[in-house]
Amino acid sequence: MTLYEIERPDGPERGIRVSCPDHGETEEFQPGYQRVAFYCSGCGIEVEVRLHDTHDWRDWGERC
Numbered sequence: 001m002t003l004y005e006i007e008r009p010d011g012p013e014r015g016i017r018v019s020c021p022d023h024g025e026t027e028e029f030q031p032g033y034q035r036v037a038f039y040c041s042g043c044g045i046e047v048e049v050r051l052h053d054t055h056d057w058r059d060w061g062e063r064c
Helices: none
Strands: 005-007 016-020 025-029 035-040 045-050
Touching (some): 016 045, 025 035
Antiparallel strands (some): 016 025, 035 045
């Protein structure tokens, strides 16, 4: 099973960095994106990452 790494790089305007260490593929997305899609050609899988502010958090088990 492949593990993906998701990071918020340090700095005043932080983007999102998504990596597949098994295949050495990394993509860094610019600040301002709350949802990004990362495709690893080695895995053949697209991973969607979505960020939520702590004030916007909700329990997904409570959705109707």
